[in-house]
Amino acid sequence: MGYKIAVIGSNEKIGYEILNTLAEFQEAKRIIVDSIVPLASKESVGKKISFGNKELSILNFTDYNFANINVAIFCASAYLSTPIAMAAGSLVIDSTSYLKIQEDVPLIITEINHEKIRGHNLILNPSSITIQMLLALNPLHKYAKVKRITVSTYQSTAGAGKAAMDELYIQTKKMFMNEDKKPEIFSKQIAFNCIPQVGDFTEDGHTEEELQIAEETKKILGRDIQVVVTCVRVPVFIGNAVSVNIEFHSPITVELAYKILREAEDNGVLVYDQREDGGYMTQIDVVQENVVYVSRVRKDQTVKHGLSLWIVADNLQALNIAHILEHKSKM
Numbered sequence: 001m002g003y004k005i006a007v008i009g010s011n012e013k014i015g016y017e018i019l020n021t022l023a024e025f026q027e028a029k030r031i032i033v034d035s036i037v038p039l040a041s042k043e044s045v046g047k048k049i050s051f052g053n054k055e056l057s058i059l060n061f062t063d064y065n066f067a068n069i070n071v072a073i074f075c076a077s078a079y080l081s082t083p084i085a086m087a088a089g090s091l092v093i094d095s096t097s098y099l100k101i102q103e104d105v106p107l108i109i110t111e112i113n114h115e116k117i118r119g120h121n122l123i124l125n126p127s128s129i130t131i132q133m134l135l136a137l138n139p140l141h142k143y144a145k146v147k148r149i150t151v152s153t154y155q156s157t158a159g160a161g162k163a164a165m166d167e168l169y170i171q172t173k174k175m176f177m178n179e180d181k182k183p184e185i186f187s188k189q190i191a192f193n194c195i196p197q198v199g200d201f202t203e204d205g206h207t208e209e210e211l212q213i214a215e216e217t218k219k220i221l222g223r224d225i226q227v228v229v230t231c232v233r234v235p236v237f238i239g240n241a242v243s244v245n246i247e248f249h250s251p252i253t254v255e256l257a258y259k260i261l262r263e264a265e266d267n268g269v270l271v272y273d274q275r276e277d278g279g280y281m282t283q284i285d286v287v288q289e290n291v292v293y294v295s296r297v298r299k300d301q302t303v304k305h306g307l308s309l310w311i312v313a314d315n316l317q318a319l320n321i322a323h324i325l326e327h328k329s330k331m
Contacts, residue, residue, distance in 0.1 A: 011041075038051075
């Protein structure tokens with residue numbers, strides 16, 4: 001029996017990417033999709049969206065009968081419909097931060113812990129930053145055990161939705177026309193600027209995104225790992241970059257790190273590090289790529305056993321969801 005899927009938030013870029021990725025997996029016969037329903041808020045009802053060579057109409061998620069599907073993928077509005085979808089018996093994949101981190105709910109990156117999918121009908125999909133960072137770090141962690149991670153992110157506007165991408169475009173255009181465009185989506189002007197805030201602030205001064213990445217990292221790699229994160233929104237449309245300083249429990253050389261990372265190619269990790277002008281990957285280089293690129297591998301001179309990495313990828317949440325469904329279908 002194939003999947004009958006509802007994608008909630010189909011009007012957003014991540015929803016669009018999920019539909020595209022699922023169509024590719026269906027075409028490659030990696031999953032069987034009997035039906036797919038794009039859902040969104042009433043403002044988007046009736047809009048057309050593609051699934052492979054089919055054109056679908058977006059429906060209103062608030063009055064949809066989830067008894068008609070067996071998989072509900074949430075990239076928006078999870079707080080409203082997740083309980084309804086679960087009550088209807090659907091497999092729920094939450095790609096929002098609604099459910100936060102619950103110890104009894106698996107947080108899955110399929111290349112790392114796909115075995116934890118078994119027996120669960122509620123699965124959490126990590127943030128795109130966590131996915132790309134841990135795909136690169138996990139092979140190194142297996143060898144030398146990570147002790148502490150210091151992370152700085154450089155996140156594109158795509159992660160904040162289509163309206164955020166539009167704001168970057170409009171602000172950039174108006175600046176060249178000597179016109180003013182006050183921010184509506186972001187707290188500051190995003191064009192030609194960097195904003196050290198992704199998500200709302202908490203009482204201790206961190207943002208919710210920073211705490212989420214730290215918590216997701218600990219849940220997947222290990223609770224004893226110390227993680228500190230600073231998230232920055234940058235004037236880029238697509239693609240995320242992460243600067244990571246890693247302290248290990250055991251010795252690990254740059255040469256060995258290269259070897260370990262190159263052996264992780266089957267898990268979607270590629271090393272591109274030529275140590276010359278332009279010999280590294282940037283966000284614009286990875287648009288529509290389904291792999292994680294690692295550059296700028298070097299020793300962290302401030303600790304006994306340390307490395308510094310530059311990790312770049314397009315948003316990998318959609319690919320991870322397709323992998324989850326592929327693994328689930330084999331269980």
